Amino acid sequence: MIRSLYVRITATFLIIVLISIGVAFLFTNQLFKRDARGQLPDQLHKSIDRIEQMYAVSEPTSMKQFLEEMSSLQGLSIIAVNSSNRLVEVGERSGTMVESLTYEQLTRVFRGGRVRLDLLDQEEGEPASPPAVGRLVKFGNENWVLFVQPNRFPQNSNFIWTAVTLLVNLLVVGCILILVAARYLVRPLKMMTDAATRMTEGDFTVRLPVRCGDELGEQAESMNRMALGLSRLEMIRQDFVSNVSHEIQSPLTSIGGFAEALRSEEVTNAERDRYVSIIKQESTRLSRLSENLLNLASLDSQQHPFHPKLYRLDRQLRDVVLSCEPHWLTKRQTV
Incomplete structure (x- = not known):
């Protein structure tokens, strides 16, 4: 090979x-x-x-x-x-x-x-x-x-005509063969160009055939690995957007529900204070989520130091239950 x-x-x-x-x-x-x-x-x-x-x-x-x-x-x-x-x-x-x-x-x-x-x-x-x-x-x-x-066939002595004819035929045949060979050599490059164009348009499922072990084969294999990596990154990005959307939607729903509850005349002062406290807590949660997104961007850029901290899981669960109170009260559920 x-x-x-x-x-x-x-x-x-x-x-x-x-x-x-x-x-x-x-x-x-x-x-x-x-x-x-x-x-x-x-x-x-x-x-x-x-x-x-x-x-x-x-x-x-x-x-x-x-x-x-x-x-x-x-x-x-x-x-x-x-x-x-x-x-x-x-x-x-x-x-x-x-x-x-x-x-x-x-x-x-x-x-x-x-x-x-x-x-x-x-x-x-x-x-x-x-x-x-x-x-x-x-x-x-x-x-x-x-x-x-x-007595014998005459010998052709026209050397110039012989040389010119030979060179012309050599040039014509060589040009035809080099065109065919160039088409064979350029075809993998065109396939790589088409694959790169499809990847720029967001199609990361493209794969190039690796038929030989030369530089073109190595380049095709590298592009396949790049397409696979970009495909995985795209899946991670979609999951991240979905999770962030859910995390933003939850406090917004809680804020909307408690704000609607505050408009009721039957709400006592104690309940009103508690609702206001929950709205403030959810607003703080949104602010913290935004700050976390900024920190995540900094971590991706490798320009922000990472300091791990301990969090109590019981407090997290209690905050989730309180933030979702309007929903389970509306559905007459008990937690």
């Missing part, structure tokens, strides 16, 4: 470079083979033109000797046939051309057409040698059918 994001990026880059070089080489190789084979027939026809021109200039006495010289100079295998069915063949591949040439092809060339011979390997069915082309030429006052074939 690759545990470092730096290693992943470096490995991804090297893989992209290697794949790009391989694809670019294969594409360039096929392109040049196609161009070379596509241009070869035109080059062979130009060779035939040169042979015809050389014959007209030199006017040789021996056709075979002339064709042998042309074959040696241009690296060609040549067969020539005149209207009297005289055959002259020179070159290392001339015998193969004679065996492949048919009467129909020869007749077509005598009528002014052009013929291309694709010599195939009979066992594998693939081209075993370069193609041959034939057409009608005039040597002196006599018409000849001339077929020429290079």
Whole structure:
């Protein structure tokens, strides 16, 4: 398992470079083979033109000797046939051309057409040698059918075109692969951004998948722990608000109940004094609750010293019973 994001990026880059070089080489190789084979027939026809021109200039006495010289100079295998069915063949591949040439092809060339011979390997069915082309030429006052074939495929010597094509293919393939790899590497970052946005909106249930142990995996795990901690804090906050609301509501209810009781004309002076005392006690309780909330805020900020004190539970219970007296009196309950 690759545990470092730096290693992943470096490995991804090297893989992209290697794949790009391989694809670019294969594409360039096929392109040049196609161009070379596509241009070869035109080059062979130009060779035939040169042979015809050389014959007209030199006017040789021996056709075979002339064709042998042309074959040696241009690296060609040549067969020539005149209207009297005289055959002259020179070159290392001339015998193969004679065996492949048919009467129909020869007749077509005598009528002014052009013929291309694709010599195939009979066992594998693939081209075993370069193609041959034939057409009608005039040597002196006599018409000849001339077929020429290079002894081997010509080598491409255009280094600049080769280099440019290779680099362009390398650039194109590399750009496509780096876009795909970048999408794969950036996806976890986008998921973290979406998760952070949801947490800022108050959704602490979001969780990120941890699929690897690199820096991105550690970051995802940290965000999951943060979301869990914030979720727990939110539950504590909600419980705290609920408890504080209840603690505030209880003395307010008592104050409201005793204040309503003081409006009654049947209340004696002793009861009135007791009710006033309870209202004051509940007001003091509210004040103390407010002070406790401030102290709690100070404790959270770690700027207030903590001094624990002892409290008597019986007094707390008695105060609760007295503060709730209006309620249990209204319901005719006995404590």
